[in-house]
Amino acid sequence: METIMVYLENMFVGLPKTPEVEHLKQELLSGMEDKYLELKREGKSENEAIGIVISEFGNIEELTAELGIQPVSPEETVPVLTEEEIYAYTTAKRNAGFWIGLGVLLCASGVAFLIFMSALFENYAISAANRSVETGAILGLIGMFVLIAIAVSMFIYSGMKLERFNYLEKGFQLPYTLKMSIQHSRENFALTYRIAIITGVCLCILSPVFIFAASSINDNYASYGVSAFMVMAGVGVFLFVYYGNIQGAYTNLLEKYQLTVEKKQEVKVVRAVEAIVWPLATAIFLFTGFVYQRWDINWAIFPITGILSGSFSNVYHIMKSKNPS
């Protein structure tokens, strides 16, 4: 029966996806299924039954002429993905998730290293106290920048690796069997994903414990606690990014990229707004940091921007669905 579905799916590839056409496809499938089941009941083999059903399908042009459907013009037709492409895409997403997650972890570790080194030299500055403290800060800074530089190269590397899949955003079609197999993979992955996310959340929630634990032992140790907190939260974020990317690959293939025209418009607007808002937030972050030295509080700009940008996309979606223009 799957062969018949694939056959029908392929027959409809070049046709617009209107409700009328979808309805017709369902009708044809239902008729073909009836015929197939009856042939099987009559004792025909699987292959014979499929052969007969397909040979009696007829000619799709006959239908399109009757319905007055124009096949979609070549620039509107979307590519049909092959198994290799899907494999390449999911692998690339998984790798990108790994490198980006690791990069985030390195950034967090860099900051942790800076705090750790400063604290270490401050606490154990035996001779020439001021000098030692400075050495610690400089060592910490060097370490942090090296780690961040490595992290940024990882971001760029994975971004470039994913670039060749940009064409997927323009839409594509999945053959029925592939769609089923992706759905199957996603279901298999669901448990792993859930466990990873829960672990990540637990790590993030529990990570501040280090700060309290360290400072309860000794006030001077609070900074070590902060370092440990950053690394542990970094591991949590790594889990979000890595497993989130794998899950994202499935979502993109099965839902997100197979968008309607309105939805595509919506994504465009939301992206345009994000392209302005995020660099702006970064600029404010750097400005308030370097000019007003408010590093202690200005990091809050990022979660706030995240929440605002998320609400914008939701509000836009609601407004759009209320007045479909």
Added chain:
Amino acid sequence: MISSDVIRGYNDTLILYMLLEGESYGYEISKNIRQLTEEKYVMKETTLYSAFTRLEKNGYIQSFYLDENSLGKRRTYYRITPPGLDYYREKCEEWKVTQEVVNLFIREL
């Protein structure tokens, strides 16, 4: 098997005939046509559904849903309408004349 070019103009008549006795659905209609013609004519899937579309657009048949219990499948059924009945009669008359005319040119060689 019969050439589909020849019968094309009468596909609608065949389907309407099948609906004279009562409502039916796609596969049943095509199966009955196959049996009645002793497999001399098998209506292709696309021909059948083109005809449904055309007949419904012209108001000759009406479609409605019926839940099939054995498969739990929602099926589209068709029934003939009064204009459909008129159209069927018209086509029958037309065929009689066509047959008469063509018969004039048929002889055993």
